[in-house]
Amino acid sequence: MKPIRFEAADTDDYTQIGEGLTRIARATGRLETGHDVGKYALRHDDGCAVCGTAVEAGDAFFLDPETGDLRCVDHGPAPPEQ
Numbered sequence: 001m002k003p004i005r006f007e008a009a010d011t012d013d014y015t016q017i018g019e020g021l022t023r024i025a026r027a028t029g030r031l032e033t034g035h036d037v038g039k040y041a042l043r044h045d046d047g048c049a050v051c052g053t054a055v056e057a058g059d060a061f062f063l064d065p066e067t068g069d070l071r072c073v074d075h076g077p078a079p080p081e082q
């Protein structure tokens with residue numbers, strides 16, 4: 001499964017997601033409900049798993065649905081090491 005791209009983080013730590021993504025968000029331990037940003041929120045306060053770059057409000061980012069890792073735009077589409 002390819003990393004999922006999010007176009008813009010709502011806040012530095014959370015982004016609202018649709019119901020269709022809640023299964024993956026829950027599986028990766030990132031789902032929070034009843035948060036300020038919306039009914040379902042994806043937590044992304046840990047930054048890129050490869051370079052550690054924090055996701056900030058307005059940033060695009062990726063979530064790897066298999067590992068649960070966050071990725072910045074530089075590391076999202078490709079595996080970290082090849």
Ligand SMILES: [Zn+2]
Pocket residue numbers: 048049050051052053071072073074075
């Ligand atoms: Zn990165």
